[in-house]
Amino acid sequence: MSLLTPEQIVELKQFDTPTVCNAIEWFGLRSRIEGFANSSIHSIFPDREPLVGYACTARISSVNPATSEQKELLYTYYQSLIDSPRPTIAVIEDIDTHPIGSFWGEVQATTHLALGCSGTITNGGIRDLDEMYGLGMTVLASTILVSHGYIHVEEASGPVTIGGLRIQHGDLLHADKHGVVTIPTSIAHELADACRLMQRAEKPLLEGCGKQGNGTVKVEDIRKWRNEMDALRRK
Numbered sequence: 001m002s003l004l005t006p007e008q009i010v011e012l013k014q015f016d017t018p019t020v021c022n023a024i025e026w027f028g029l030r031s032r033i034e035g036f037a038n039s040s041i042h043s044i045f046p047d048r049e050p051l052v053g054y055a056c057t058a059r060i061s062s063v064n065p066a067t068s069e070q071k072e073l074l075y076t077y078y079q080s081l082i083d084s085p086r087p088t089i090a091v092i093e094d095i096d097t098h099p100i101g102s103f104w105g106e107v108q109a110t111t112h113l114a115l116g117c118s119g120t121i122t123n124g125g126i127r128d129l130d131e132m133y134g135l136g137m138t139v140l141a142s143t144i145l146v147s148h149g150y151i152h153v154e155e156a157s158g159p160v161t162i163g164g165l166r167i168q169h170g171d172l173l174h175a176d177k178h179g180v181v182t183i184p185t186s187i188a189h190e191l192a193d194a195c196r197l198m199q200r201a202e203k204p205l206l207e208g209c210g211k212q213g214n215g216t217v218k219v220e221d222i223r224k225w226r227n228e229m230d231a232l233r234r235k
Contacts, residue, residue, distance in 0.1 A: 003054075003085050004172070004188055012052045015195040017176045020183070023194035026233060027187045036181040037121075037140075037163030044126060044139040046177035051119040051138045053087035056080055057160045057169040060094055060124065062101025062149030070152045077156040081115045084170070088117045091167050093160035094124030099142060101149020106131035113137070121173070121180050123162045140175055201232035 004012075012020070025032050058077045081088055090112055092103055104120060105128035112120070119138035125145035126132065132139060142163070157169045165182065167173070172183040183191060205225035209217055 002185070002189070008189065008192065009052050009087060011192045012174060012195075013050045015174075015192070015199075016050060017174050017178045017181055019195050019198055020174045020191065021181050022198040023191055024181065024183065024187070026194050026198065027184070027190075029184050029187065035165070035184075037165040037179055039163075039179070040142050041121065041123060041140050041163035041179060042142075043175075043177040044129070044141055044144075045133055045137075048119075048138040048176070050174060050176040051089060051121075051140075052174050053089040053119070053172075054085040055091040055121075055167050055169060055171045055173055056084040056088050056117065057091045057093070057157055057167060058153050059155040059158065059160060060092055060103045060151060061096050061154050062094075062099075062103075062151040063096050065150045066152030070154065073153040073156055077153050078111070078115060080157045080169070081112065081117055086116060088115075089173055089175070090117050090120040090122075091160055091162060091173070092120060092122040092124060093162060094122060094142075095154060096124075099124040099145060101147055101151040102127045102145040103148070103151050104128075104132070104139065104141070105148065106135070109135050109137045119175070121162055121167075121175055138175075140180055198233065201229045204228040204232075 021036060102125050104126035109132045113135060121140045123142050125143040126139055126141050127145050159166060159168050172185060172188055174181050174183055208221060208225045
């Protein structure tokens with residue numbers, strides 16, 4: 001896998017996740033209803049900039065106390081964070097029927113930042129909201145929780161499912177206040193250019209409707225602008 005350069009990562013952060021989704025569609029690699037998490041996963045701090053990086057995965061549970069082996073898995077997971085490509089996103093699947101104990105809080109956020117990870121995507125919950133926000137952590141999760149229960153790691157570096165999206169350890173992700181999408185590695189280096197193309201394609205309609213003013217646009221004008229948009233998207 002050819003990793004993106006730091007400059008390419010910064011470039012992709014200039015685009016929101018819907019634009020990235022549109023750009024991925026342009027390559028025709030997968031169905032338009034695949035490759036992104038469902039609406040159960042949302043941004044806890046929606047004012048954060050987009051999160052772009054490589055998934056470091058783990059599965060967690062908080063229903064039963066951890067065994068000795070499971071306690072040690074936490075450190076295996078931490079090592080996998082160190083060994084993962086940068087930038088790193090912690091992608092944590094809560095395997096309990098309903099999230100009841102939070103893996104994420106001030107302690108884990110501080111630890112992950114020290115390990116070079118600045119964001120997480122989880123189908124579980126988080127707590128210590130003020131502290132996590134103040135630390136600069138970017139978080140997409142399903143809910144807010146109050147307790148950590150018997151939280152422990154069940155598996156590290158394996159495949160996980162977050163909001164219906166299957167994510168492999170090392171997958172390239174783009175996430176923001178709209179949700180999360182996986183980026184196919186085969187088009188990752190071309191994606192920023194495709195994002196710019198998507199933005200240019202929308203200009204005929206956006207500028208046309210903007211200039212016409214409220215209530216004065218004609219359906220035939222909209223048809224023309226949409227045709228121009230579709231033609232640009234096909235280039």
